[in-house]
């Protein structure tokens with residue numbers, strides 16, 4: 001019985017940073033499930049698999065050659081960390097993530113991350129689908145505008161110039177696909193603790209989560 005802390009929510013809400021903070025605090029493993037969807041998107045583009053070729057995408061998902069090493073994402077052994085972090089890859093990821101067969105093909109792979117001493121799982125359906133029995137479920141929200149601003153800053157730190165209007169539009173489109181899809185739509189689990197981060201900086205988010213978890 002491996003303890004799992006799930007963190008779900010839309011794009012740019014600070015899940016990744018909170019997840020990393022909590023893994024440091026607990027010594028738990030980390031599942032960045034979005035990176036798996038991004039790796040699938042990267043592989044689909046690389047292998048010229050059409051985004052409506054369900055059998056092709058499922059086959060790739062079943063044998064996805066992605067590995068996580070420290071903070072790097074490897075695809076067929078190549079470090080693709082920055083390549084999968086682009087908004088283009090994110091768009092493709094959210095498109096293939098709509099397909100139920102693709103989600104099913106990635107399910108066991110995600111569950112396998114739950115190893116002792118525990119797991120912090122970051123994604124869209126960690127609390128609702130992948131780890132529904134998790135005793136600790138967090139759900140982060142914030143307005144699309146606030147999230148777009150954060151994403152622009154984050155991209156700037158990576159040396160990528162981003163246009164705020166474009167990013168806001170991308171985020172809204174991705175939100176629509178994530179919340180509107182039939183399989184595993186983005187929503188808080190019934191027993192999730194919802195944290196609105198619109199007026200909190202990342203340190204405040206971490207402190208708030210910590211106080212909810214341990215006090």
Ligand code: CDP
Nearest residue numbers: 011012033034035037093094097123124125
């Ligand atoms: O970094 P950001 O939150 O923008 O995206 P991500 O977590 O890397 O996920 C990229 C895309 O993968 C999302 O827009 C979702 O459509 C999809 N995804 C999903 O469907 N289920 C998950 N558990 C994680 C990601």
